[in-house]
Amino acid sequence: MAQLLQILAATQKCCSLRVTFLLIALIIIFFSYKSYLNPRSQKPESTQADVNLTVRERRGLQSVKLSRMLYRQPQVLTPARKDVLVVTPWLAPIIWEGTFNTDILNEQFSLQNATIGLTVFSIKTYMIFLKQFLQSAEMYFMVGHRVNYYIFTDKPEYVPYLNIQKGRQMIILEVESYYEHWQDISMQRMEMISNFCQERFHQEVDYLVCSDVDMRFSDHVGVEILSSLFGTLHPGYYGLNRTDFPYERRPQSQAHIPEDEGDFYYIGALFGGSVPEVYRLTKACHEAIMVDQANHIEAIWHDESHLNKYLLHHKPSKVLSPEYLWHQQQMDHMHDQGMILSKIIRRKKLKVLKKNYQLKNCFEESESVCVVHRSVVSKASYISGTGRTGGASRHGSCFWECGLHRGQAPGSPRSSPGLWLSYSAAGHSGHEVQSQDPSSPRSAGRDRGTQAPRGTPRRGRWLHGARGAHCAPAGPGLVDTRARRRGGRSLSGGSGRGPGGRRRPTGGGRGARAWVLRGVPGPPGTGPTSGGDASGSAAAPENTTVSTIRHFLSKEDLQPTNGCLRAISQVRGQETGLRNTWTTDKAAQRQGCSVLDPLKRHLGPAQREVEKRLQHRYFLSGVGCYEAKGTSWPGRPQGTA
Ligand SMILES: CC(=O)N[C@H]1[C@@H](OP(=O)(O)OP(=O)(O)OC[C@H]2O[C@@H](n3ccc(=O)[nH]c3=O)[C@H](O)[C@@H]2O)O[C@H](CO)[C@H](O)[C@@H]1O
Numbered sequence: 001m002a003q004l005l006q007i008l009a010a011t012q013k014c015c016s017l018r019v020t021f022l023l024i025a026l027i028i029i030f031f032s033y034k035s036y037l038n039p040r041s042q043k044p045e046s047t048q049a050d051v052n053l054t055v056r057e058r059r060g061l062q063s064v065k066l067s068r069m070l071y072r073q074p075q076v077l078t079p080a081r082k083d084v085l086v087v088t089p090w091l092a093p094i095i096w097e098g099t100f101n102t103d104i105l106n107e108q109f110s111l112q113n114a115t116i117g118l119t120v121f122s123i124k125t126y127m128i129f130l131k132q133f134l135q136s137a138e139m140y141f142m143v144g145h146r147v148n149y150y151i152f153t154d155k156p157e158y159v160p161y162l163n164i165q166k167g168r169q170m171i172i173l174e175v176e177s178y179y180e181h182w183q184d185i186s187m188q189r190m191e192m193i194s195n196f197c198q199e200r201f202h203q204e205v206d207y208l209v210c211s212d213v214d215m216r217f218s219d220h221v222g223v224e225i226l227s228s229l230f231g232t233l234h235p236g237y238y239g240l241n242r243t244d245f246p247y248e249r250r251p252q253s254q255a256h257i258p259e260d261e262g263d264f265y266y267i268g269a270l271f272g273g274s275v276p277e278v279y280r281l282t283k284a285c286h287e288a289i290m291v292d293q294a295n296h297i298e299a300i301w302h303d304e305s306h307l308n309k310y311l312l313h314h315k316p317s318k319v320l321s322p323e324y325l326w327h328q329q330q331m332d333h334m335h336d337q338g339m340i341l342s343k344i345i346r347r348k349k350l351k352v353l354k355k356n357y358q359l360k361n362c363f364e365e366s367e368s369v370c371v372v373h374r375s376v377v378s379k380a381s382y383i384s385g386t387g388r389t390g391g392a393s394r395h396g397s398c399f400w401e402c403g404l405h406r407g408q409a410p411g412s413p414r415s416s417p418g419l420w421l422s423y424s425a426a427g428h429s430g431h432e433v434q435s436q437d438p439s440s441p442r443s444a445g446r447d448r449g450t451q452a453p454r455g456t457p458r459r460g461r462w463l464h465g466a467r468g469a470h471c472a473p474a475g476p477g478l479v480d481t482r483a484r485r486r487g488g489r490s491l492s493g494g495s496g497r498g499p500g501g502r503r504r505p506t507g508g509g510r511g512a513r514a515w516v517l518r519g520v521p522g523p524p525g526t527g528p529t530s531g532g533d534a535s536g537s538a539a540a541p542e543n544t545t546v547s548t549i550r551h552f553l554s555k556e557d558l559q560p561t562n563g564c565l566r567a568i569s570q571v572r573g574q575e576t577g578l579r580n581t582w583t584t585d586k587a588a589q590r591q592g593c594s595v596l597d598p599l600k601r602h603l604g605p606a607q608r609e610v611e612k613r614l615q616h617r618y619f620l621s622g623v624g625c626y627e628a629k630g631t632s633w634p635g636r637p638q639g640t641a
């Protein structure tokens with residue numbers, strides 16, 4: 001009996017031990033499963049570390065450690081989307097919400113240990129869009145993956161300081177834009193991207209995403225978009241016949257596409273792929289642009305036309321649906337398209353910011369860039385783009401003013417009349433006006449925007465000389481890479497040219513100045529993704545966030561009160577007449593579009609002078625210079641079926 005009791009006790013002990021072990025094992029399994037099931041809940045750095053280990057082990061031909069994922073089985077009899085085309089005839093997926101599993105994609109992508117480069121251009125006044133673009137990218141672009149932002153700008157000192165996430169870098173590439181017209185600047189991107197692919201991208205990143213700057217991310221854009229070559233469907237032309245696409249139709253242009261060809265109409269604002277593919281694309285487009293230039297023809301939609309030609313002959317391996325680029329302003333005027341898309345678009349991932357294409361106002365309040373037009377003569381009155389009057393305006397993270405002033409501009413160290421534009425980060429009430437005497441020889445060249453024939457090399461530059469003190473962006477983690485790069489491998493183009501020296505005739509790449517801002521974990525609440533103030537401006541060094549761009553007009557150019565608007569209308573009329581390619585485009589004319597050219601023939605000497613001296617042509621053309629008959633939306637011909 002005693003023996004029996006002993007055996008029973010031993011069995012019980014053994015059982016309780018087993019139960020304890022079982023419980024511990026269950027707890028371990030539970031926690032590890034939880035994190036497998038929800039990779040997004042993992043910290044990006046721990047995911048990366050894990051993946052790195054896996055990749056290292058695999059590369060060293062050691063054991064492969066693959067994580068276990070649980071997800072819904074693909075339903076072979078239930079298509080993910082029935083309402084839209086999800087694959088092209090050349091078997092490239094068209095990326096629509098509902099067709100992919102982000103967690104699987106993230107996990108698989110992490111195994112590649114790849115870095116993504118996001119190129120964006122903020123040349124001249126387009127700097128106004130950069131902060132919001134970057135802030136939103138920090139929230140939504142490739143979250144959890146390594147990202148290099150490549151910011152091409154002619155004004156590195158105006159690049160906003162942001163606390164970027166760990167594993168990300170902001171690389172400011174100083175390039176000189178020697179073009180007067182926004183169309184040229186837009187096209188010049190092809191050349192610059194191709195140059196920098198050779199120069200550095202191929203060493204630094206695996207994929208490139210090339211984007212406009214006048215946009216903001218409004219939802220997640222992740223690795224689902226990446227492939228060797230991708231383009232994005234233009235929302236304005238979704239579902240139209242190829243004959244209605246605004247391809248370049250003149251056979252004289254390299255971008256020419258005949259009416260019986262074409263798959264889709266791709267938007268110029270978002271494309272990308274692997275570095276070698278993006279290099280091929282941008283190089284081919286740049287070369288085609290150069291041939292066109294030599295033949296005195298400019299494709300109807302500039303780089304976008306050439307992009308469309310390229311993607312027709314080099315089929316992209318992925319196509320992004322219009323969910324990736326929402327253009328509300330255009331949709332408002334393309335009723336049918338808006339109707340079609342509103343039914344099928346589940347998410348709007350990138351939104352084009354509003355630009356005021358009308359003549360009425362200098363600027364318009366857009367989603368979070370608030371712009372106030374101020375006609376200041378004797379009394380300070382403010383007229384906002386939305387019709388509000390009185391006082392300055394603060395909205396979102398930016399504060400903007402534009403207007404005329406006689407006398408002292410806020411914070412101006414000297415009094416001079418002029419049209420000026422200033423911006424400052426939220427939380428900063430002051431203005432910094434960089435004074436420049438309009439009559440000084442230094443300001444007579446580039447800064448004043450004297451007209452030069454297209455492509456003419458120009459002397460002088462913003463960033464050297466007396467204003468050097470303001471030049472280098474400041475801020476924690478910011479490294480001027482010039483020294484390192486000069487000391488490193490040889491750069492075929494040297495360092496460009498010295499102050500006052502001659503610009504290289506090609507546009508950027510070799511020898512450009514660059515600064516790198518590395519993402520470091522900021523104090524809690526300061527990062528844009530940490531749920532705090534999205535402006536991230538609390539720690540911003542003054543020089544990089546508070547800046548002013550000034551434009552000078554002489555007194556006689558401007559009439560009181562409405563002078564600003566009048567001058568702008570005149571310049572715009574002039575510019576439109578000079579530049580808009582629709583005039584010669586029969587297809588556009590057939591669609592009832594014409595160029596707004598009310599003032600071209602009526603320009604007197606004074607107005608010509610204004611036109612000559614306005615260096616903010618870009619800014620104006622950014623505001624808009626088109627008008628189409630029968631619609632208030634200008635821009636493109638209406639693609640009615
Ligand atoms: C949303 C969309 O449809 N975008 C395309 C469209 O016009 P957009 O009206 O969007 O062109 P845009 O004025 O935004 O110019 C394109 C880009 O060039 C850069 N930029 C331009 C001018 C300037 O002074 N400074 C500067 O930095 C900037 O990054 C800008 O986002 O057509 C262009 C060519 O006609 C391009 O193909 C754009 O990608």
Ligand SMILES: [Mn+2]
Pocket residue numbers: 212213214269
């Ligand atoms: Mn744009």
